[in-house]
Amino acid sequence: MSACGFTTDVLDWSAWIEPVRLEDASADQLAVLEESGPHARGSQYYHLLLHDASALRERSKLFNAIMYGAKGLRRADRELGATVESIENGCIYCTSVHARFYQQLAKKPEVVDALFKDGPGAPLEPRERAIADFSLRLAHTPPQASRDDILALRRAGLSNAEILDLANAVAMFAWANRLMLTLGEPKAAASE
């Protein structure tokens, strides 16, 4: 775990308000849970979001299209954008999941080590640096990403469609971080 609490360990997340109990859930709520993905059924976070099932249904489909869509930017690069946004917002839970996915996909453990040690401005290779710079500045409120950030992504070889894929991933984590940060908190995972 880094000095500011970031980790790639598997964490749990605990809700601050009562989630929907599956035994009380409607057929539609259970269908939304099923559609959201294999991880949703056992997750307190998804059970809580079932309080507004129609919003969760659209959000899960959007999340999956942005993060797992077959076309476009490499998945590792989307995960790097999600990780930088999550670090900047201080979302320890989102960072743990998506830094771990990045490491598994990119096989570059030094990138996450540097981000945890020195923050989103840590020294990185040019492609990772261009992705991290854009993601960091897009995370700010109001967003601070600039034309120079777009030009740096182009120099790193990203097409406009790939830049939009990255932007969508960062924007999706502006959303996900805020839900996670306001509705509950991370917990160390119970040992098996």
Added chain:
Amino acid sequence: MTSTSFLRSSLAAGAEGDVIDAALGIASGSPLDRLRSERPEVRDRTQSSYTTLLDRPEPGSLSLAERLAIALRIANVNAASGLAKHYRERLALASNEALLRAIDDNLLGSLTPRLGAMVRHADLLTLEPSRASQSDLSLLAARGLSSSEIVTLSQIIAFVAYQARVVASLKLIAEVE
């Protein structure tokens, strides 16, 4: 609800494009329109998330005026002028001039205690998300928000954060064309 159906055709969706197209003035067949159409599922689900959260509220939950006031506030804080214009026009039709002015001019004291608490929470989560705590949810509950309304409020706040970043990025991509 004739005003709502008018909005849906003129501002919200319509054959000419979705809210993000409207916020950026993206014309059918333009480079940004073609770029967005390369990711149809992302485009469609972005719009259906908007519709679910901000155009067709569930009965018995946050009112349309409350939802649009929060969305306008967040668009303003994100300096997303095209989105803010969209939400301002919709709020003007769903509510009254006084509410519009309270949001735009930061006159939070003139809001109902319930909406004031929601707008303060929106500001916190928009600007300093990591400072949000369990006691902030208790403040909302003390103003009568149910667990379900707190989840919907959180989704609206977080969705407009997403929307503002999509709009900002598309604008930059077009500028560097």
